[in-house]
Amino acid sequence: MNQQLKEKLHRTFIEYYGSGDRPVNVFHAPGRVNLIGEHIDYNGGYVLPAALEFGTTLLIGARDDDRISLSSAQFPERAEFAYGQLPGAKSDQWTDYPTGVMVTLQQAGYPLSRGYDLLFHGEIPNGSGLSSSASIEVVTAFALLTLEGHPVDRKQISLWAQKAENAYVGVNCGIMDQFAVANGKKDHAILLMCDTLEFELVPFQTGNYKLVIGNTNKRRGLVDSKYNERRSECETAVNELKAAFPELTLLGQLNRDQFAQHAGLIASETVRKRAKHVIEENERVLQSVQKLKENDLAAFGRLMRESHLSLRDLYEVSCFELDVMVEEALKIPGVVGSRMTGAGFGGCTVSLVREDQIERFVREVGEAYEKATGLEAAFYVCGVGNGAEQIE
Ligand code: GLA
Numbered sequence: 001m002n003q004q005l006k007e008k009l010h011r012t013f014i015e016y017y018g019s020g021d022r023p024v025n026v027f028h029a030p031g032r033v034n035l036i037g038e039h040i041d042y043n044g045g046y047v048l049p050a051a052l053e054f055g056t057t058l059l060i061g062a063r064d065d066d067r068i069s070l071s072s073a074q075f076p077e078r079a080e081f082a083y084g085q086l087p088g089a090k091s092d093q094w095t096d097y098p099t100g101v102m103v104t105l106q107q108a109g110y111p112l113s114r115g116y117d118l119l120f121h122g123e124i125p126n127g128s129g130l131s132s133s134a135s136i137e138v139v140t141a142f143a144l145l146t147l148e149g150h151p152v153d154r155k156q157i158s159l160w161a162q163k164a165e166n167a168y169v170g171v172n173c174g175i176m177d178q179f180a181v182a183n184g185k186k187d188h189a190i191l192l193m194c195d196t197l198e199f200e201l202v203p204f205q206t207g208n209y210k211l212v213i214g215n216t217n218k219r220r221g222l223v224d225s226k227y228n229e230r231r232s233e234c235e236t237a238v239n240e241l242k243a244a245f246p247e248l249t250l251l252g253q254l255n256r257d258q259f260a261q262h263a264g265l266i267a268s269e270t271v272r273k274r275a276k277h278v279i280e281e282n283e284r285v286l287q288s289v290q291k292l293k294e295n296d297l298a299a300f301g302r303l304m305r306e307s308h309l310s311l312r313d314l315y316e317v318s319c320f321e322l323d324v325m326v327e328e329a330l331k332i333p334g335v336v337g338s339r340m341t342g343a344g345f346g347g348c349t350v351s352l353v354r355e356d357q358i359e360r361f362v363r364e365v366g367e368a369y370e371k372a373t374g375l376e377a378a379f380y381v382c383g384v385g386n387g388a389e390q391i392e
Contacts, residue, residue: 001028001057001391005121006026009026009057009059009073009119009121010024010059012073012119013059013061013117013119016069016071016117016119017061017069017117017119020061022061022062023061024059024060024061024392025059025060025061025143025146025147025390025392026057026058026059026060026390026391026392027057027058027060027139027142027143027146027388027389027390027391028055028056028057028058028139028388028389028391029055029056029058029135029136029138029139029142029181029182029387029388029389030051030052030053030054030055030135030181030184030385030386030387030388031051031052031054031055031056031123031124031130031131031132031134031135031181032049032050032051032052032130032131032134032135032176032177032180032181032184033049033050033052033130033211033213033341033348033350033382034047034048034049034050034176034180034341034342034350035048035049035050035189035204035288035304035341035350036048036281036284036285036288036303036304036307036339037049037176037281037282037284037285038281038307038311038315038317038339038340038341038342038344039230039277039278039281039311039315039317039343039344040176040194040252040278040281040282040285041174041175041176041192041194042173042174042194042231042234043194043234043250043251043252043278043282044194044195044249044250044251044252044253045193045194045195045250045251045252045278045281045282045285046191046192046193046194046252046282046285046286047176047190047191047192047194047285048189048190048191048192048202048285048288048289049176049177049179049180049184049189049190049192050180050184050188050189050190050204050211050384051180051181051183051184051185051186051190051384051385051386051387052124052130052382052384052385053382053383053384053385054123054124054380054382054385055122055123055124055135055139055181055385056120056121056122056123056124056132056135056136056139057120057121057123057139057391058118058119058120058121058139058140058143059118059119059121060116060117060118060119060143060147061116061117062114062115062116062147063114063115063116063117064115065115066082066083066084066114066115067080067081067082067083067115068080068081068082068083068086068102068112068115068116068118069115069116069117069118070095070098070099070118070120071117071118071119071120072094072119072120072121072122073119073120073121073122074120074121074122075093075094077093077094077095078095079091079093079095079099081099082115083102083111083112083113083114083115083116084111086099086102086103086106087099087103088103090168090169090170094120094136096168096169097133097136097137097140097164097165097169098118098120098136098137098140099168100137100164100165100167100168100169101137101140101141101144101160101161101164102140102144103164103168104141104160104161104163104164104167104168105141105144105145105160108160110144110145110148110150112144112148113148116144116147118140118143120136120139122135122136125215125378127219127220127346127347128215128347128348129220129341129342129343129344129346129347129348130213130342130347130348131177131180131181131342133165133169133171133177134161134165134173134177134178134180134181135181137161137164137165137178138157138158138161138178138181138182138387138388139388141157141160141161141164142157142182142388142389142390143390145157146390154182154183154387154388155179155182155183155197157178157182157388158175158178158179158181158182158183159175159178161178161181161182162174162175162178165178171224172224172227172228172231173227174194175192175194175197176192176194179192179197179199180192180387181387181388182387182388183199183387184384184385184386184387185201185384185386185387186383186384186385186386187203187204187205187383187384188201188202188203188204188384189201189202189204189289189292189384190202191285191289194252195250195252195253200289202289202292202293203292203293204292204384205295206297206352207297208354208355208356209297209336209352209353209354209355210352210353210355210358210381210382210383211350211351211352211353211381211382211383211384212350212351212352212353212358212361212362212379212380212381212382213341213348213349213350213351213379213380213382214325214329214348214349214350214351214365214369214377214378214379215347215348215377215378215379215380216321216322216325216346216347216348216349216369216373216375216377217375217376217377217378218319218321218322218345218346218347218373218375219346220343220345220346220347221345221346222345223343223344223345223346223347226317226344226345227343230274230315230317233270233271233274234251234274234275234278236266236268236271237251237266237271237272237274237275237278238250238251240265240266240267240271241254241259241262241265241266241275243262243265244258244261244262244265245258245262251275251278251279251282252278252282254279255279255283256279256280256283259275259276259279263275263276273313273314273315273316274314274315276310276314277310277311277314277315278315280306280310281307281310281311284303284306284307287299287303288300288303288304291303297336297352298336300336300337300352301335301336301337301352302337303337304336304337304338304339304350304352305330305337305338305339307339308326308338308339308340311339311340311344312340315344317340317343317344317345318340318344318345319344319345319346320373321346321369321373321375322340322344322346322347322349324368324369324372324373325338325349325365325369325377326338326339326340326349326351328364328365328368328369328372329349329351329353329361329365331364331368332353332357332360332361332364332365333354333357334353334354334356334357334361335351335352335353335354335357335361336352336353336354337351337352338350338351338352339351358381361379362379365377365379366379
């Protein structure tokens with residue numbers, strides 16, 4: 001984070017909470033982009049996300065009393081409560097994310113021992129599908145566990161952050177976002193096995209190719225209901241495939257051949273398409289890691305393109321805006337791959353673009369996108385950053 005911003009945030013902190021004779025610590029957690037392996041985490045397969053270089057910064061200072069006070073540099077809503085009386089129900093404000101984390105930590109046997117003032121500064125556009133919620137959850141858990149002197153176990157933090165999102169905020173997400181935000185490493189992608197949470201940091205060295213994230217700025221209206229619908233379609237597929245695989249609990253446990261032999265057990269054609277995406281996308285993740293290790297970016301790019309088509313045609317979670325952005329991206333020379341990233345129905349695309357073409361990419365994809373959709377896109381040229389960390 002640059003010095004100017006840090007100083008500005010310290011000034012805002014003092015404006016909100018007074019100076020006081022106490023240390024103010026600074027923590028950061030990134031957003032994430034998923035390179036490949038979409039809608040796989042809740043199916044217990046492999047995903048390949050990476051942490052971004054921007055995310056959520058938290059300034060936090062201990063108080064003399066028992067109050068927890070939450071404020072944001074972006075949103076006017078604030079919340080205050082006693083640490084022993086955490087709000088039991090959500091308020092449908094941004095403050096639900098940190099509150100949910102405190103409730104989850106308390107339930108896990110890590111209640112707070114004193115009051116704190118917290119000021120959040122978020123750099124991830126909300127609703128963009130770059131995990132602003134996982135970022136604020138993870139930075140909260142990381143900071144509180146650190147200041148309370150508890151062990152900071154990143155795997156455990158991601159599970160608690162996911163639980164806050166599932167049980168308190170009420171969004172039925174998988175583990176990928178919180179895990180990536182907690183465990184990311186600069187210039188590495190994370191190959192995560194979502195069933196066991198075993199992971200490997202895979203060097204993401206793309207030479208003169210850069211990740212360009214394209215924000216469709218399309219509101220992701222249907223995302224929650226469709227997300228839950230896809231999850232239950234996958235459960236249906238598992239139940240029907242049990243006739244051939246009695247031990248099966250998650251689609252990620254099947255390989256392509258096993259699926260091809262028994263796909264006929266799935267009654268609905270739609271559900272069969274959903275399952276086919278999961279089986280093939282899961283394999284594409286491992287192939288991608290192989291290609292990245294071989295430094296074969298062209299092959300990795302092909303897998304990204306296949307992933308997008310599968311999400312569009314089989315899993316049906318893309319939308320007009322995402323498809324236009326991907327199609328326009330692939331028209332620019334020097335683009336090896338492009339796909340939607342995240343849950344879908346809006347949000348962002350991720351493309352791998354040769355450096356000398358980035359200016360043209362931003363201009364031409366932006367213009368064509370606006371012409372086709374009437375929406376203004378935003379682009380972020382982004383390196384891969386670290387997971388959650390203490391800055392001061
Ligand atoms: C959202 C969820 C993740 C994951 C992706 C799709 O980002 O939060 O858990 O399921 O969608 O890959």
